Amino acid sequence: MNNNIIILPIIIPMITAVLLIFFNKQEKVQKYLSAVSSVINIGISVFLVHYVHTNGIISLEVGDWKAPFGIVLVADMYAILLVLTANIIVFACLLFSYKIVDYNRSKFFYYSGVMFLLTGVSGAFLTGDLFNLFVFYEVMLMSSYFLIVHGNSKPQLRETIKYILVNVISSALFVISVAFLYAVTGTLNMADLSLRVAELGSSGIIAAISIMYLIVFGLKGAIFPLFFWMPGSYQAPPAAVTALFGALLTKVGVYSITRVFTLIFLQDIAFTHTFIAWLAVLTIIFGVIGAISFSDIKQIVIYNILTGVGVILFGVSTMTESGLEGSVYYMIHDMIIKGLLFLLVGIVFSITGTTNLDKFSGLIKKYPTLGWMFFIAALALAGIPPLSGFIGKLKIVQGGFEQGEFVLAFAVLLSSLLVLYSVMKIFINGFWGEEKIPQVLETSQVKSLYVPAAFLLALSLFYGLGTEFISSYIKQAEQVLLSPDLYIEAVLKE
Amino acid sequence: MEIVTSIVAGILFMTATYLMLSKSLLRIIIGTGLLSHGAHLLILTMGGLKRGTVPLLDEHAASYVDPLPQALILTAIVISFGVTAFFLVLAYRSYQELGTDDMDQLRGNDQK
Amino acid sequence: MKKTGLKTNDLILQTITKIVLFIVIIFSFHLFFAGHNAPGGGFIGGLITSGAIVLLLIAFDVKTVKAILPINYVKVAAFGLLIAILSGIGSFLFGVPFLSHTHGHVHIPVLGDTHLATAVIFDLGVYFVVVGVTMTIIQTIGETE
Numbered sequence: 065m066n067n068n069i070i071i072l073p074i075i076i077p078m079i080t081a082v083l084l085i086f087f088n089k090q091e092k093v094q095k096y097l098s099a100v101s102s103v104i105n106i107g108i109s110v111f112l113v114h115y116v117h118t119n120g121i122i123s124l125e126v127g128d129w130k131a132p133f134g135i136v137l138v139a140d141m142y143a144i145l146l147v148l149t150a151n152i153i154v155f156a157c158l159l160f161s162y163k164i165v166d167y168n169r170s171k172f173f174y175y176s177g178v179m180f181l182l183t184g185v186s187g188a189f190l191t192g193d194l195f196n197l198f199v200f201y202e203v204m205l206m207s208s209y210f211l212i213v214h215g216n217s218k219p220q221l222r223e224t225i226k227y228i229l230v231n232v233i234s235s236a237l238f239v240i241s242v243a244f245l246y247a248v249t250g251t252l253n254m255a256d257l258s259l260r261v262a263e264l265g266s267s268g269i270i271a272a273i274s275i276m277y278l279i280v281f282g283l284k285g286a287i288f289p290l291f292f293w294m295p296g297s298y299q300a301p302p303a304a305v306t307a308l309f310g311a312l313l314t315k316v317g318v319y320s321i322t323r324v325f326t327l328i329f330l331q332d333i334a335f336t337h338t339f340i341a342w343l344a345v346l347t348i349i350f351g352v353i354g355a356i357s358f359s360d361i362k363q364i365v366i367y368n369i370l371t372g373v374g375v376i377l378f379g380v381s382t383m384t385e386s387g388l389e390g391s392v393y394y395m396i397h398d399m400i401i402k403g404l405l406f407l408l409v410g411i412v413f414s415i416t417g418t419t420n421l422d423k424f425s426g427l428i429k430k431y432p433t434l435g436w437m438f439f440i441a442a443l444a445l446a447g448i449p450p451l452s453g454f455i456g457k458l459k460i461v462q463g464g465f466e467q468g469e470f471v472l473a474f475a476v477l478l479s480s481l482l483v484l485y486s487v488m489k490i491f492i493n494g495f496w497g498e499e500k501i502p503q504v505l506e507t508s509q510v511k512s513l514y515v516p517a518a519f520l521l522a523l524s525l526f527y528g529l530g531t532e533f534i535s536s537y538i539k540q541a542e543q544v545l546l547s548p549d550l551y552i553e554a555v556l557k558e
Numbered sequence: 559m560e561i562v563t564s565i566v567a568g569i570l571f572m573t574a575t576y577l578m579l580s581k582s583l584l585r586i587i588i589g590t591g592l593l594s595h596g597a598h599l600l601i602l603t604m605g606g607l608k609r610g611t612v613p614l615l616d617e618h619a620a621s622y623v624d625p626l627p628q629a630l631i632l633t634a635i636v637i638s639f640g641v642t643a644f645f646l647v648l649a650y651r652s653y654q655e656l657g658t659d660d661m662d663q664l665r666g667n668d669q670k
Numbered sequence: 671m672k673k674t675g676l677k678t679n680d681l682i683l684q685t686i687t688k689i690v691l692f693i694v695i696i697f698s699f700h701l702f703f704a705g706h707n708a709p710g711g712g713f714i715g716g717l718i719t720s721g722a723i724v725l726l727l728i729a730f731d732v733k734t735v736k737a738i739l740p741i742n743y744v745k746v747a748a749f750g751l752l753i754a755i756l757s758g759i760g761s762f763l764f765g766v767p768f769l770s771h772t773h774g775h776v777h778i779p780v781l782g783d784t785h786l787a788t789a790v791i792f793d794l795g796v797y798f799v800v801v802g803v804t805m806t807i808i809q810t811i812g813e814t815e
Binding site: 195198199202205206209210213216218221222224225226228229232233235236239240242243244246247252 | 578583586590593594596597598600601603604605606626627630633634637638640641644645648649651652655656664
């Protein structure tokens with residue numbers, strides 16, 4: 065049977081994006097077309113999740129070039145779950161954008177940009193070739209450059225310059241690392257690389273190359289000490305775009321680290337994975353410090369991205385069954401919850417016109433639904449049982465203990481408390497207290513913004529409460545990460 | 559021959575780093591261009607340099623060169639062409655809006 | 671063009687452009703069709719075509735060129751992208767992996783035995799994308815001057 069269906073999550077957004085360029089003046093067509101294609105995409109992803117669940121990993125040799133020589137697309141459970149989550153978040157962000165993006169901006173290909181971003185993200189999740197990964201990274205980054213500067217305000221222009229510069233350098237580093245790995249192994253297919261690197265045994269040169277990859281992906285995934293670009297760049301664009309970036313872009317970096325360090329660079333675990341564990345914990349610490357010290361709600365949530373990235377990476381670095389399972393759980397949770405939190409921040413911004421906590425308070429009297437949605441999201445972010453963040457964190461910490469990293473695992477645990485403090489600070493200062501709302505938008509206008517946020521919140525609640533239902537899928541994702549042979553067999557079909 | 563191209567790639571990286579550390583935005587963009595040139599040259603070198611014909615259908619020869627690094631470079635060149643063009647347009651736009659191309663004056667963000 | 675007191679005399683450039691333009695465009699077509707088995711292809715062909723349009727822009731001014739070629743280049747790029755994707759989608763109909771290509775010899779009345787490949791359709795898409803994107807960029811920078 066032909067596995068062409070894997071390509072659909074990549075080309076449907078692409079075709080949509082292209083069609084939207086033709087219809088840039090018709091706002092209605094833009095909205096309906098993007099919504100319809102997004103829903104179709106979710107449907108296909110759900111089908112693929114089901115298909116992979118019953119039939120195991122599927123791969124597609126693009127252009128009929130055989131596996132180690134041509135490009136392959138691989139849908140294993142982890143990748144396809146992330147594609148599904150990404151599609152759902154894009155759908156929510158589209159719903160949000162319909163209300164806040166006006167005609168002047170949608171005319172300039174805003175929705176096309178979102179769809180191209182989705183193309184790049186889905187492609188990066190699904191590809192099984194290292195250079196193809198680079199290409200999809202660039203698709204994703206080009207559309208992110210476009211979206212971040214969309215609107216042309218002064219802070220956006222200024223931040224985009226820095227954002228592009230950082231990413232151009234990291235792309236060049238990516239090309240350089242690909243060159244080095246090609247020189248050593250003579251292949252770029254990930255499954256084939258895994259075999260060839262294993263043949264080489266543990267050598268210094270592979271360890272050095274693996275650290276180069278860690279730097280490249282770490283720059284995109286914003287791990288310590290490479291996160292410096294993130295707070296400024298994510299602050300500039302409007303909420304819907306930041307939600308997309310926070311939920312998708314950094315996660316693609318983290319996914320790549322996970323993929324590469326569970327499939328290819330397994331020779332020197334004592335060195336590389338311990339290194340990642342320390343970086344992960346430092347990322348968590350810096351994220352928490354940032355989140356506590358700022359009084360701008362957008363900045364607080366942005367720094368919480370760092371904490372999330374650190375927690376996921378710590379799970380990966382343990383390389384135990386529970387640690388990896390936890391990291392899969394936490395990854396999906398984090399994507400949903402970050403999307404949700406940024407949308408909520410966007411709602412607060414459209415009510416008050418500011419994201420600075422000193423300038424408003426007492427929102428809950430007029431907007432009780434918003435207040436309680438934020439409260440639940442905050443609890444889920446911190447990982448209070450039975451909400452969605454809990455199970456992932458539990459498994460990750462358990463993995464840390466199994467590996468004997470007690471200090472680091474305790475740091476992860478402790479961070480939850482501080483994360484909770486940082487978001488409760490928003491709740492206490494922004495929603496409680498005397499009513500002080502600078503610029504009141506009409507309540508009916510705000511109400512329609514609730515829909516996408518409520519959608520994501522419901523999803524997050526379902527994810528937390530319905531763990532039983534999801535666990536077999538997550539288990540399957542984790543097994544591939546733990547035993548690369550499954551992946552290699554599916555791709556090379558030996 | 560590999561030594562020479564490696565050294566040239568190194569010189570390109572060096573120049574790129576120097577240019578990217580300067581204040582003028584235009585120099586930084588030229589720096590990023592040189593950086594990607596260096597990276598492309600490095601791919602070519604890493605693929606191994608040798609004499610041979612192109613691996614195409616019509617040609618028959620004793621030795622062929624590896625086509626993959628060249629395909630990679632072509633892709634990477636196209637991408638860096640796109641990014642550099644976008645960067646230039648952005649630099650021009652922001653020069654119009656912000657009135658400066660000096661990175662010193664583009665520092666920081668709006669928060670206190 | 672900047673407004674200076676001097677009146678620029680570009681008679682030679684304009685006259686030569688009128689002739690060279692067609693040679694350049696025909697050469698770009700040649701490269702485009704050569705691309706299957708020899709150096710060339712959609713990307714290079716597209717770049718040379720946009721080079722020809724840029725030559726027009728230099729010899730005459732933006733307004734004149736817009737009158738000659740009233741094209742929205744963003745749409746050209748989108749059109750090319752659409753062709754490229756659709757050429758891949760054909761593989762769904764034939765049940766072969768995405769982007770698989772095939773070729774064969776077809777007998778066309780006037781031209782005789784012709785070698786045709788489906789990769790050319792994809793390349794045509796690339797050609798339009800390159801022309802569209804390059805011209806969009808050059809126009810964006812050039813127009814505001």
